[in-house]
Amino acid sequence: MIEALELTKKFTEFTAVDGLSFHVGAGEIYGLLGPNGSGKSTTMRMLLGILQPTSGTARIMGHGIANEIVAAKRVMGYVPEEPVLPERLTGWEYINYVADIWRIQRGPEREEEIEELLTLLDIRDASDDLIETYSKGMARKIGLVAALIHHPKVLILDEVQAGIDPRGAATIKEIMNGLRDRGASILMSTHVLEIAEQMCDRIGIINQGKMIAEGTMDELRLQAKGHSSLEEIFLSLTGGPDMQKIAEFLGEIA
Amino acid sequence: MNLSDLLLLLHEDFRKSFRVGRVKGKRTEQKSTLRRFFPVIGGTLVALFIIWIITTIVPLFGWPFVAELISENLGIGATIFNAILLFSFIGSIMVSASTVGNSSKMEYVLIMPISMRTIFLEKTIYVILYNSILWQLVGVSIFIGLSIASSSLFAFLSIPVFVVLVLGVITIGVSLGGLLGLLFSKLLAGRRTLKQIGWFLGSAAAIVVSVFYYYAIYSSDSGELFQWLFAITNALGFSSDMTPGYAVSALSLSVLVGVPIRIQDVLMGLVFLLGGVFLVYLNAVVSEKAHYSGWLASGSKRTSAKLESLSHATWNPQPIPGFTFNQTVSVSIWYNIASIRREGRVLAQYLVGPLRFVIFLILPVFAVGEEAMIFTPFLILAALIPFAISYGVYFAGYEIVYEGKNIMTLQLAAANMADYIKGKVYSAVPFVIAATVIISVIIIIIDFSLLPYLPAVAIAAVFINVASGAIAANAAAIGGDFKAERIITRQRGSAVQQPIRGWSIVRAQVIPYILGYAGVFGMLGIGTLVGAVQGALIGILSVYIFLPIYAAICYFLFRRYSHSAGVKLAQIEASKYL
Numbered sequence: 001m002i003e004a005l006e007l008t009k010k011f012t013e014f015t016a017v018d019g020l021s022f023h024v025g026a027g028e029i030y031g032l033l034g035p036n037g038s039g040k041s042t043t044m045r046m047l048l049g050i051l052q053p054t055s056g057t058a059r060i061m062g063h064g065i066a067n068e069i070v071a072a073k074r075v076m077g078y079v080p081e082e083p084v085l086p087e088r089l090t091g092w093e094y095i096n097y098v099a100d101i102w103r104i105q106r107g108p109e110r111e112e113e114i115e116e117l118l119t120l121l122d123i124r125d126a127s128d129d130l131i132e133t134y135s136k137g138m139a140r141k142i143g144l145v146a147a148l149i150h151h152p153k154v155l156i157l158d159e160v161q162a163g164i165d166p167r168g169a170a171t172i173k174e175i176m177n178g179l180r181d182r183g184a185s186i187l188m189s190t191h192v193l194e195i196a197e198q199m200c201d202r203i204g205i206i207n208q209g210k211m212i213a214e215g216t217m218d219e220l221r222l223q224a225k226g227h228s229s230l231e232e233i234f235l236s237l238t239g240g241p242d243m244q245k246i247a248e249f250l251g252e253i254a
Numbered sequence: 255m256n257l258s259d260l261l262l263l264l265h266e267d268f269r270k271s272f273r274v275g276r277v278k279g280k281r282t283e284q285k286s287t288l289r290r291f292f293p294v295i296g297g298t299l300v301a302l303f304i305i306w307i308i309t310t311i312v313p314l315f316g317w318p319f320v321a322e323l324i325s326e327n328l329g330i331g332a333t334i335f336n337a338i339l340l341f342s343f344i345g346s347i348m349v350s351a352s353t354v355g356n357s358s359k360m361e362y363v364l365i366m367p368i369s370m371r372t373i374f375l376e377k378t379i380y381v382i383l384y385n386s387i388l389w390q391l392v393g394v395s396i397f398i399g400l401s402i403a404s405s406s407l408f409a410f411l412s413i414p415v416f417v418v419l420v421l422g423v424i425t426i427g428v429s430l431g432g433l434l435g436l437l438f439s440k441l442l443a444g445r446r447t448l449k450q451i452g453w454f455l456g457s458a459a460a461i462v463v464s465v466f467y468y469y470a471i472y473s474s475d476s477g478e479l480f481q482w483l484f485a486i487t488n489a490l491g492f493s494s495d496m497t498p499g500y501a502v503s504a505l506s507l508s509v510l511v512g513v514p515i516r517i518q519d520v521l522m523g524l525v526f527l528l529g530g531v532f533l534v535y536l537n538a539v540v541s542e543k544a545h546y547s548g549w550l551a552s553g554s555k556r557t558s559a560k561l562e563s564l565s566h567a568t569w570n571p572q573p574i575p576g577f578t579f580n581q582t583v584s585v586s587i588w589y590n591i592a593s594i595r596r597e598g599r600v601l602a603q604y605l606v607g608p609l610r611f612v613i614f615l616i617l618p619v620f621a622v623g624e625e626a627m628i629f630t631p632f633l634i635l636a637a638l639i640p641f642a643i644s645y646g647v648y649f650a651g652y653e654i655v656y657e658g659k660n661i662m663t664l665q666l667a668a669a670n671m672a673d674y675i676k677g678k679v680y681s682a683v684p685f686v687i688a689a690t691v692i693i694s695v696i697i698i699i700i701d702f703s704l705l706p707y708l709p710a711v712a713i714a715a716v717f718i719n720v721a722s723g724a725i726a727a728n729a730a731a732i733g734g735d736f737k738a739e740r741i742i743t744r745q746r747g748s749a750v751q752q753p754i755r756g757w758s759i760v761r762a763q764v765i766p767y768i769l770g771y772a773g774v775f776g777m778l779g780i781g782t783l784v785g786a787v788q789g790a791l792i793g794i795l796s797v798y799i800f801l802p803i804y805a806a807i808c809y810f811l812f813r814r815y816s817h818s819a820g821v822k823l824a825q826i827e828a829s830k831y832l
Contacts, residue, residue, distance in 0.1 A: 074367035129279025
């Protein structure tokens with residue numbers, strides 16, 4: 001369970017997240033949507049203890065991120081938008097390193113589970129290679145295996161399906177649905193609104209660090225009258241493309 | 255803090271850096287067994303050699319003589335161990351600040367259920383252990399050799415004493431250096447321009463002071479070099495019996511030779527060890543604070559102000575006034591100068607750093623004595639060459655590597671990589687011209703009669719610079735460690751590990767030096783020789799006849815190697831990054 005309460009992050013002259021509050025319940029997938037630079041990743045990095053909020057707080061399964069961050073991180077799995085992994089380790093070594101840190105008992109059972117996850121995500125054959133040889137999609141898959149190996153109760157996924165092949169994306173979708181059914185709380189961000197529409201139980205739309213709309217798809221439709229798809233709702237709330245500028249540009253290159 | 259977490263982090267960091275086992279995967283480029291084991295074999299051979307030398311030489315003098323020599327000169331031992339502390343301190347000033355500043359590159363660790371403090375503590379300990387490898391290798395080998403030769407019953411106990419105490423000394427040095435760097439970062443947090451100027455001045459001052467230090471050593475009477483050195487270190491308190499170095503010296507050497515150990519030395523050793531533990535922990539606490547408080551944040555240009563509409567003309571910066579380049583060259587020059595200028599410390603290393611080469615290459619001549627002074631003006635003239643070469647090697651060779659993956663992701667596929675390389679080479683030329691002007695003024699003050707030769711040398715310096723840059727860029731394309739930017743111990747401008755590896759760094763450095771010195775001394779030699787036979791004017795003229803030939807050779811090398819480097823980089827982009 002994730003509870004964010006008035007989370008705020010200010011950099012010198014820039015407020016990246018401005019009094020953001022939301023709640024992700026057990027067995028729920030919550031989609032955090034917003035334009036580029038709207039504060040989604042900063043919010044996630046605060047929940048993970050990488051950044052400290054300027055004000056406000058959050059609780060992960062009851063553990064406050066201010067004073068119980070290690071306990072909070074122990075129940076969390078995270079896949080960043082751009083996984084920065086130890087490039088001079090092999091995928092297999094990295095997953096075992098993560099498993100050691102999370103105190104998963106060594107032995108055949110652990111190895112079997114790692115094998116299973118690697119095979120599921122079509123990355124088994126490359127697991128003995130150095131991570132520096134991986135493509136972005138492969139790195140993201142290894143990042144996902146690392147996030148799942150310790151059976152997190154809270155999963156934070158930042159654009160997890162970006163750059164993943166269709167089969168991998170479908171697998172990830174099934175894994176996420178399965179974890180939700182088993183009671184995990186999942187916070188995900190994505191720019192693919194169809195995915196959010198299909199998968200998320202509730203959606204929060206943020207812009208310039210502020211929550212501008214939140215609810216289930218039905219509730220969002222009510223908030224944005226006359227719009228039925230998430231894309232229409234999103235664009236009506238955050239601003240659509242500048243059609244005049246596009247026409248001017250197309251005119252220039254014609 | 256959790257000890258098992260700390261050990262796990264250390265284990266993985268060392269596994270990343272010192273992998274000797276073969277990687278099984280098919281996608282990974284396989285290294286030969288010899289190459290994988292080279293550090294181990296090399297280290298073992300060095301250790302065996304040292305042990306062999308000591309066990310051969312000591313019996314010639316007899317152990318009693320050596321034991322007396324050691325026990326009567328604990329102050330010299332203290333000086334050496336305090337020097338290790340000083341080296342560790344100087345070399346670590348940026349370590350903690352760099353670790354914190356680059357924490358985004360270890361995000362996979364930051365999300366682990368480990369406190370931030372433990373993570374930064376581990377990084378500092380890793381640097382301490384990494385820095386101690388050389389000292390431990392040499393020191394332990396010496397102590398093993400002496401213990402074999404020693405008649406003392408417990409001589410071998412001196413080895414663990416030495417290992418622990420030297421680690422303590424390096425811990426103090428690295429921790430203090432790290433804390434100082436963090437303190438600077440705190441003072442300059444959010445003041446980007448001031449920070450860059452501060453780093454530039456600080457780094458430049460460190461280089462100039464170290465140059466004066468070497469100059470002082472060389473300019474003293476050569477026969478009394480070491481006496482002079484010890485006098486200075488004594489004056490600085492290096493041999494004082496209240497220093498960490500003295501504790502190492504007194505305890506380890508006393509155990510080695512079997513003389514009674516003073517209780518105050520034991521207490522002092524313990525105090526310094528505990529002090530080291532305290533300082534390394536304090537370093538972790540301050541690093542954690544620096545991370546969360548954003549002392550190292552580079553200052554976002556984003557603001558919460560209202561959106562303003564922007565329009566962009568085609569970008570073609572043309573950063574060198576008076577010269578027009580095609581867009582690729584122009585952008586490459588701009589990017590290089592802009593990115594180097596952003597890091598004051600790196601700018602200082604690049605611009606002032608060649609002073610060290612000058613000292614190493616030129617000043618030993620002065621150690622000969624007064625008779626060498628007649629060469630002074632020529633030597634100062636020759637001092638221009640390291641600047642011309644280093645600027646080429648740094649601006650083109652090193653920066654190609656430090657730019658690393660950026661080069662491959664800047665969507666330069668449509669650009670001509672050879673032009674991109676040329677831009678990097680050209681970006682150094684204004685700085686070479688500036689160095690030439692400064693050195694020319696010095697030469698005119700020292701010996702006005704050299705004035706006729708100056709334009710020739712100045713023009714040659716520019717051509718040497720472009721040839722060096724292209725040769726270094728080609729070497730970088732062959733042996734550059736393009737992943738360097740991601741590794742803590744290989745930060746930009748750091749002296750810990752070169753960005754160009756193996757034989758390629760030799761190629762990048764040595765060939766330009768041969769080209770530079772052979773050319774300039776050849777040119778001046780012809781001038782002097784012809785001048786002696788045919789008269790001074792003809793001598794000077796002959797220099798200017800030689801100059802175009804030399805310039806043409808340099809220009810040919812520049813064209814050839816910049817093209818070659820461009821082709822290689824395009825191949826890397828196509829094969830590894832697409």
